[in-house]
Amino acid sequence: MSKISAPRSNREFIEACVRHGDAVRIKQEVDWENEAGAIVRRACELGAAAPFMEKIKDYPGFSYFGAPLSTYRRMAISLGMDPASSLPEIGAEYLKRTNSEPIAPVVIDRKDAPCKENILRGKDVDLCKLPVPLVHDGDGGRYVGTWHAVVTKHPVRGDVNWGMYRQMMFDGRTMSGAVFPFSDLGKQLSEYYLPRGEAAPFATAIGLSPLAAMAACAPSPIPEPELVGMLSGEPARLVKCETNDLEVPADAEIIIEGVICPDYKVEEGPFGEYTGYRTSPRDFRVTFRVDCITYRNNATMTISNMGVPQDEGQLLRSFSLGLELEKLLRSQGIPITGVYMHPRSTHHMMIVGVKPAYTGIAQQIAQLAFGSKLGPWFHMVMVVDDQTDIYNWDEVYHAFCTRCHPENGIHVYRNTTGTPLYPFATPHERKYSIGSKVLFDCLWPVDWDKTNDVPTLVSFKNVYPKDIQERVLKNWESYGYPQAK
Amino acid sequence: MNQWEVFVMDMSELAEGKDIELSIRTLNPGLQKYTYKRVRAQVSSSLDKFADRLQVRLGRGQLSAAKYSIKVIEEIQRMPAKYL
């Protein structure tokens, strides 16, 4: 039996959040057009409890759950940890679990799968029967997929991919989505389906267990069904789709099955994005034709509302991008103390602490980070030494402003991979996903003499003898100060 | 009278006095609100010219002050036959 007691479904997660005061039940009717989105947005901006909206205008029987993982407390709850756990503790737990043995999923019988309680096929298929919200006023459409997994399988290699790629309702049977060319699904389409003009089966699962959603967003090389098992300590329960061979999480609230039409694009966007802007304009993007919809009784649709910090687009992605990079750097034997992405950087800045063991270590880190699969998602790497607390922005900022040489410490990498979502990028760069990157090397150069060249850090901890420090700490309150935090 | 909305990158996409192809979404109240149709249509900056109204948004969702009337001539099936 698993020692981890993480919520196994979206429903168990909502209950756990309500129990801890991290979700509120909203009983009054909420409009799917803007109102639900505005509630989620405000909750994100306030860092407030997640809204569980039990009554939706025009859609009796359905509910919404918004901002599922936009706080570290809810992230801790999703992992079955104490909600008060600190970020380094949550990170250490994620690393421990995702470095453990993979746990294969189990496929259960259709009749035991809650997601099959209602099935719409043929002429009954109509996305308008689902409470698809207009998340932000001015969005290009109502978004079906904002917190979900698009499930696909490589037709030859058989690799399964779950990815969170936003999906807009174009009409009752068509969705359009933002699948970037460097994503796993983007590569699968361009490598196999597009040259053949062949339809690619997909299934979108909405209202996942929080750890299944976390896996779908994680830039991890481990196949997501196994990753969910590792994160939750027990096999993920999957079930076969109705119209294709794919397997989807059996406890999901809603499943949408169909095919991707690789050589036929329809309009998608604009949409509020994780950077805090609508940057990528309306464009022709990937088309999903819908063939079947299955859903649980009283299904709950999950909503992530991306905009200014902080929502799961920043919080969760900063978390998993940072930790997956940490794994990569450790696998290369680099003596790092850790990797942290502040959610407010909208996962654009990777802060890495390292023992400055040899010349060029910061450049080695930056080249690995930018050159990895994760690289397109951020453009700044800041490397600080092992004495700097990477989680303490005051310390990091001080190191940056005092140790990063404006000529020797800043390294720019040109013509790399970017995303169309970078607000600072030129329209041309956005159109062709052209990126550029920068390293801020905040390490003292290894060839400086430690005694005569390296400045001495003038801090309480660094310049006073131990006995004086202890005396001052002991007498602090008797000097007349309140207890220091 | 039906209410429609269109997204354009440039107002020149709404050429008057000829048939044009547009993806427009319905703003009529109901479950279908915000779903799209691909249509052949005529548009006019004179609100009296055609019976239906067309509201315009720019590429990043900004609502344009410009208002049009529209006549939907026919719905167009864009999806290739192999996917129908």
Ligand SMILES: Cc1cc2nc3c(=O)[nH]c(=O)nc-3n(C[C@H](O)[C@H](O)[C@H](O)COP(=O)(O)O)c2cc1C
């Ligand atoms: C709320 C949310 C929305 C996201 N939307 C998109 C999206 O529309 N397109 C995309 O390529 N990635 C999106 N991502 C990031 C992907 O989920 C992430 O890159 C994931 O690892 C899938 O990428 P992969 O196919 O490369 O593994 C989103 C992430 C979150 C948390």
